[in-house]
Amino acid sequence: MDSGPVFRALADPVRRSLLDSLRERGGQTLGELCLGHAMSRQAVTKHLNILEAANLVVSERRGRERLHHLNPVPIQEIADRWIGRFQRAPLRALADLKQTLETPDEQN
Amino acid sequence: MDSGPVFRALADPVRRSLLDSLRERGGQTLGELCLGHAMSRQAVTKHLNILEAANLVVSERRGRERLHHLNPVPIQEIADRWIGRFQRAPLRALADLKQTLETPDEQN
DNA sequence: TGAATAGGCAACTAATAAGTTGCATATTAC
DNA sequence: GTAATATGCAACTTATTAGTTGCCTATTCA
Numbered sequence: 001m002d003s004g005p006v007f008r009a010l011a012d013p014v015r016r017s018l019l020d021s022l023r024e025r026g027g028q029t030l031g032e033l034c035l036g037h038a039m040s041r042q043a044v045t046k047h048l049n050i051l052e053a054a055n056l057v058v059s060e061r062r063g064r065e066r067l068h069h070l071n072p073v074p075i076q077e078i079a080d081r082w083i084g085r086f087q088r089a090p091l092r093a094l095a096d097l098k099q100t101l102e103t104p105d106e107q108n
Numbered sequence: 109m110d111s112g113p114v115f116r117a118l119a120d121p122v123r124r125s126l127l128d129s130l131r132e133r134g135g136q137t138l139g140e141l142c143l144g145h146a147m148s149r150q151a152v153t154k155h156l157n158i159l160e161a162a163n164l165v166v167s168e169r170r171g172r173e174r175l176h177h178l179n180p181v182p183i184q185e186i187a188d189r190w191i192g193r194f195q196r197a198p199l200r201a202l203a204d205l206k207q208t209l210e211t212p213d214e215q216n
Numbered sequence: 217t218g219a220a221t222a223g224g225c226a227a228c229t230a231a232t233a234a235g236t237t238g239c240a241t242a243t244t245a246c
Numbered sequence: 247g248t249a250a251t252a253t254g255c256a257a258c259t260t261a262t263t264a265g266t267t268g269c270c271t272a273t274t275c276a
Binding site: 138139149150171172174 | 253
């Protein structure tokens with residue numbers, strides 16, 4: 001399995017927002033996902049295609065609509081196989097820890 | 109703190125490779141990092157600038173050379189604050205678990 | 217059946233990112 | 247001091263990505 005597509009899929013804020021939306025409520029249709037994302041339906045479709053190519057989203061056709069679900073497995077795998085490599089990395093550059101820790105929070 | 113730059117920085121395989129290289133051996137100069145990456149020195153410089161902007165790499169000038177260090181903190185924070193949100197996500201789309209699990213491995 | 221709804225496909229444009237080349241500056245070594 | 251080394255800066259080209267528009271197909275509902 002190649003994590004490259006997963007990283008690239010996660011690089012876009014719109015796609016991260018779509019993942020958040022599907023995490024909160026699975027089974028959303030394309031139309032539902034378009035609400036709340038100020039862009040054309042086709043743009044959202046493209047983002048969803050990229051997410052599906054990375055296996056982060058799976059979809060099933062039901063009648064005339066398509067239901068989308070989050071698949072958290074690739075994120076898990078990145079956490080386990082890739083991030084784990086850095087968790088025991090030596091923290092040589094302590095100078096920037098200050099800056100890193102004293103800056104507030106975010107959502108995305 | 110905005111994770112956006114971190115995600116974007118991680119999206120490129122060359123930059124992930126640079127992080128790996130710095131994880132294995134910190135304090136490498138630009139020239140050292142160029143060996144093993146078949147591209148011009150300026151290209152590597154740009155990648156390093158992006159990594160520094162994301163605070164994933166810190167560098168210090170020493171004499172005529174610049175030493176680079178990995179900073180694992182932003183990766184930690186993504187693991188804690190962002191990936192954690194998906195670790196308890198419902199695994200609704202079980203259909204693709206099969207596909208996800210029966211595909212071999214990778215390094216990057 | 218016919219209108220409305222949900223989505224798919226393809227071509228196009230615009231913005232961004234990756235990479236190159238050429239030249240300039242600063243430091244070390246002889 | 248001069249040459250070699252290490253890096254910085256800026257302009258440019260090319261590739262990729264994000265987003266749009268227009269039109270088409272399939273399904274539902276009256």
